[in-house]
Amino acid sequence: MLHAALDRLDAATTELDPPFAALDLQTLRGNARDLLRRAGGTPVRVASKSVRCRAVLEEVLGPGLTEREGFRGIMAYSLREALWLVEQGARDVLMGYPTVDRGALAELASRPAALDSITLMIDSDAHLSIIRNAMGEARVRPRVCVDVDASLRVGPVHLGVRRSPLRTPDQVAALAHRADSAGFAVVGVMFYEAQIAGLPDSSAPVRWVKRASAAELATRRGAVVDAVRAVVGDLEIVNSGGTGSLEISSADAVVTEVTAGSGLYVPTLFDHYRAFTPQPSLFFALPAVRKPAAAITTLVGGGYIASGPASPSRVPRPVRPAGLRLLRNEGAGEVQTPVTGRAARDIPIGDRVWFRHAKAGELCERFDRLYVVDGETRVEVPTYRGEGHCW
Numbered sequence: 001m002l003h004a005a006l007d008r009l010d011a012a013t014t015e016l017d018p019p020f021a022a023l024d025l026q027t028l029r030g031n032a033r034d035l036l037r038r039a040g041g042t043p044v045r046v047a048s049k050s051v052r053c054r055a056v057l058e059e060v061l062g063p064g065l066t067e068r069e070g071f072r073g074i075m076a077y078s079l080r081e082a083l084w085l086v087e088q089g090a091r092d093v094l095m096g097y098p099t100v101d102r103g104a105l106a107e108l109a110s111r112p113a114a115l116d117s118i119t120l121m122i123d124s125d126a127h128l129s130i131i132r133n134a135m136g137e138a139r140v141r142p143r144v145c146v147d148v149d150a151s152l153r154v155g156p157v158h159l160g161v162r163r164s165p166l167r168t169p170d171q172v173a174a175l176a177h178r179a180d181s182a183g184f185a186v187v188g189v190m191f192y193e194a195q196i197a198g199l200p201d202s203s204a205p206v207r208w209v210k211r212a213s214a215a216e217l218a219t220r221r222g223a224v225v226d227a228v229r230a231v232v233g234d235l236e237i238v239n240s241g242g243t244g245s246l247e248i249s250s251a252d253a254v255v256t257e258v259t260a261g262s263g264l265y266v267p268t269l270f271d272h273y274r275a276f277t278p279q280p281s282l283f284f285a286l287p288a289v290r291k292p293a294a295a296i297t298t299l300v301g302g303g304y305i306a307s308g309p310a311s312p313s314r315v316p317r318p319v320r321p322a323g324l325r326l327l328r329n330e331g332a333g334e335v336q337t338p339v340t341g342r343a344a345r346d347i348p349i350g351d352r353v354w355f356r357h358a359k360a361g362e363l364c365e366r367f368d369r370l371y372v373v374d375g376e377t378r379v380e381v382p383t384y385r386g387e388g389h390c391w
Helices: 002-012 025-039 054-061 079-087 102-109 112-117 125-135 169-181 204-232 243-250 342-346 361-365
Strands: 020-024 044-047 071-076 093-095 118-122 143-148 152-154 157-159 185-191 237-240 257-260 282-293 296-300 317-320 336-340 352-356 369-374 377-382
Touching (some): 002 020, 002 025, 002 282, 002 352, 020 025, 025 044, 025 257, 025 369, 054 377, 071 079, 071 257, 079 102, 079 112, 102 112, 112 118, 118 125, 118 185, 143 169, 143 204, 152 204, 169 185, 185 204, 204 237, 243 257
Parallel strands (some): 020 369, 093 118, 118 143, 143 185, 185 237
Antiparallel strands (some): 296 336, 369 377
16 A cells, blocks of 8 residues: 555656655545544544645544534644634534643634534642633633643553643542532533554553553543532543544444544554554645665655654665665755665766655644645645644
């Protein structure tokens, strides 16, 4: 599939001068179908941080950016982004993270359609105070969702990311009760099990952590939901999962929706999962500009390092011609990236090399447009950055 997608992209962009990023629509649509299959009928919310292109969000969620087939709603990463998405038509936006952007909160309070469409994320009383103070005298009832720590604890060891301080049913229910009493509409709870969704099945210990975490969370998640419902009533949203854990999260009857985004583009960090076979749809091309040695070709740009712990897993990977690798002492550079390997000998100056990024939407922060290829048809669409946004 990778080779077929690259064949289509290469043929459709032959006259373009790199650097540029290109998306194979046929593969992206196949990935979308696979996400729905893996979710097993549970609605899939699209994580916008892993997409960062309105045209792609419309492809998945429909022109209204709200619902299509099994996809429903957006998980946004910035309140200003969420406000903009509502301007574009979105009517179901869940904030994936808390916000302290007072200006954006004041704007939210003044826009009835946005208040009805955006659900804020909280995990502390400080968030309630900041939200209420920013909204001033406006008599509104903001929608909020409580973020719950979904990590695994083995004794004093914390296995997972550091997000919410709330973990137990009593802790979560207490904050939900205080929010409800303070005039907030508590509509949901969220659990992001990064130690399941974000870790490839790279070793036996990792697989053990994922199994143990899934078993622990299946019990605790239900208890948390029951405790919150006891103080605020029924919930619209019980959100869980990620691209790497859709089957596990959707199998829990208490979960009303799962979230995915990276599975649409499939970056290199998703290459070693047992739950699915990766089919990359998004690539970028760099031009060859010099030959410092017979087995080294130097390319322009390419230093698109992914977020997370600094390691080889965060650098982009050359994929065509096959057999290329980055130089150990230079890596992917700010202005130039040398590649080596047997194939490097045969790359002429002026030719191109195709890469994959380590993460998904972050590549769109490096390009103002994507060339979307559908068979022999090519269209140019702006990324978030191409529309003038940097959140």
